[in-house]
Amino acid sequence: MTPGDDGISALRAHHFLCLTTFAGKGYSPDFAANLSRVFGAAQRGELSRLRATSKADLICGACPHLEDGSAADGCAFSASIAARDRRMLRALGWRENQEVDFAAAMDIIHERHRELMRQVCRGCDWEALCAEERFTLRPAKSPPREGKPEPGPV
Numbered sequence: 001m002t003p004g005d006d007g008i009s010a011l012r013a014h015h016f017l018c019l020t021t022f023a024g025k026g027y028s029p030d031f032a033a034n035l036s037r038v039f040g041a042a043q044r045g046e047l048s049r050l051r052a053t054s055k056a057d058l059i060c061g062a063c064p065h066l067e068d069g070s071a072a073d074g075c076a077f078s079a080s081i082a083a084r085d086r087r088m089l090r091a092l093g094w095r096e097n098q099e100v101d102f103a104a105a106m107d108i109i110h111e112r113h114r115e116l117m118r119q120v121c122r123g124c125d126w127e128a129l130c131a132e133e134r135f136t137l138r139p140a141k142s143p144p145r146e147g148k149p150e151p152g153p154v
């Protein structure tokens, strides 16, 4: 899926959540390779602005469940998946096609990950894996060690 006329790529709203704990797995080798590419671009800060959507996106492009790549709702599970996207849009107060700052979105999603999973992810095949909260897009913040002050500016 290529960027829109404004040069901004669209990402399904629930895929913002998927990216935080992506572990290299997926529905097929091609799907996992494509998602790894998107994940790498996100890690390198190359996806600074995105449009949040409930339609097929750059991750769906290599998915074996995308039955009609030319159709915005070509996913074989489009009814339930679009409902998941809408739950994510609602939870974050985003509108369909809203342009979002990726880094700011990630701050919120990491902070509210458990609550968002509860609201958004029911019925997903990967729910148990993501619920382990092994954050891969950004290193998890480790808690301060007992008796040692947290490092700060000097």
Ligand code: SF4
Pocket: 012, 056, 057, 059, 060, 063, 064, 065, 066, 074, 075, 076, 077, 081
């Ligand atoms: S299952 Fe559907 S929504 Fe999920 S990546 Fe595949 S085509 Fe996209």
